[in-house]
Amino acid sequence: MVESREFEGKTVEEAIDKACRELNLKREQLQIDVITSGSSGIFGIVGTRKARIRVSPKEMLPDDQVKLAKEVLENILNTFDVPVVVEGSVKNDQIYLDIISNGSGLFIGRRGQTLDALQYIVNKIVKKEISRCLPIVVDSENYRERRKKSLVDLAKQLGRKARKSSKPVASSPMNAHDRRIIHLTLKKEKGVRTKSKGEGAFRKVVVFPVRKGNSTRGGAQGSSSRKDPPQAGRDE
Amino acid sequence: MLKELIEYIAKALVDNPEQVEVSEVEGEQTSVIELRVAKEDLGKVIGKQGRTARAMRTILSAASTKIRKRAVLEIIE
Numbered sequence: 215m216v217e218s219r220e221f222e223g224k225t226v227e228e229a230i231d232k233a234c235r236e237l238n239l240k241r242e243q244l245q246i247d248v249i250t251s252g253s254s255g256i257f258g259i260v261g262t263r264k265a266r267i268r269v270s271p272k273e274m275l276p277d278d279q280v281k282l283a284k285e286v287l288e289n290i291l292n293t294f295d296v297p298v299v300v301e302g303s304v305k306n307d308q309i310y311l312d313i314i315s316n317g318s319g320l321f322i323g324r325r326g327q328t329l330d331a332l333q334y335i336v337n338k339i340v341k342k343e344i345s346r347c348l349p350i351v352v353d354s355e356n357y358r359e360r361r362k363k364s365l366v367d368l369a370k371q372l373g374r375k376a377r378k379s380s381k382p383v384a385s386s387p388m389n390a391h392d393r394r395i396i397h398l399t400l401k402k403e404k405g406v407r408t409k410s411k412g413e414g415a416f417r418k419v420v421v422f423p424v425r426k427g428n429s430t431r432g433g434a435q436g437s438s439s440r441k442d443p444p445q446a447g448r449d450e
Numbered sequence: 451m452l453k454e455l456i457e458y459i460a461k462a463l464v465d466n467p468e469q470v471e472v473s474e475v476e477g478e479q480t481s482v483i484e485l486r487v488a489k490e491d492l493g494k495v496i497g498k499q500g501r502t503a504r505a506m507r508t509i510l511s512a513a514s515t516k517i518r519k520r521a522v523l524e525i526i527e
Binding site: 286289290293294295296320321323327328330331332334335338339342414 | 451452454455458459462463499501502504505506508509512513515516517
């Protein structure tokens with residue numbers, strides 16, 4: 215739905231109507247370029263030409279995206295029966311929604327699972343409305359930053375343990391975002407190498423010690439891990 | 451209000467919001483929220499490996515702790 219498409223009609227108006235119907239978008243949401251405006255020719259017989267237009271979904275301004283995302287989150291939270299305010303802004307190419315409430319942690323949940331659920335649902339609803347949208351981050355009481363800090367600490371601890379014991383050390387299962395922070399933190403550290411293992415909700419990060427004098431990635435202990443190509447992007 | 455919560459989310463996710471039906475069966479301690487959607491929208495409210503359904507259940511249980519109750523979301527085929 216992101217790419218542009220062409221439509222035909224007897225008149226430009228008719229072509230636009232057709233485009234709206236087929237793409238299931240409102241006229242305001244479309245970027246319309248007229249290729250040829252139709253002509254009915256002489257008496258509608260000689261020289262009739264169809265109107266051709268090219269349309270693509272219009273990109274929404276970041277400020278409008280924030281407004282929409284904020285509205286969706288507010289609609290969800292207003293059913294909660296708790297006084298709550300949502301503040302929206304654009305931060306590092308992301309839409310940042312901050313839930314301000316009584317500070318009970320109600321919207322954070324155990325290990326941020328309520329925040330993650332809200333974030334997932336809001337992203338899904340907004341993506342349905344506008345196909346090209348900045349990623350939305352839902353936060354409350356600065357939880358995301360605090361969580362990041364504790365994950366960085368955890369990563370360093372796992373790294374130390376792996377180096378000291380010369381044995382692979384596994385983290386507890388965690389989601390993709392949390393694993394990414396572990397991978398990125400240990401990428402800079404020498405003497406260890408990281409890899410994700412396990413399936414679905416049980417996926418965890420394993421930290422391998424790297425033998426001395428061989429600090430390149432992939433030079434880890436154990437013959438099984440040597441066969442694996444160094445995976446940089448996808449796994450992190 | 452638990453009903454409104456699920457109703458809003460479900461209507462915003464599906465292609466046929468007019469076919470979304472939510473009913474609440476209230477018990478003493480537990481409420482059962484029943485969600486019915488059009489057949490072709492079933493996948494939208496369940497999501498890949500049940501991710502959307504799980505997210506809705508998580509939000510629902512957060513909302514229900516506020517009123518000291520337990521809530522269960524049933525998606526009815």
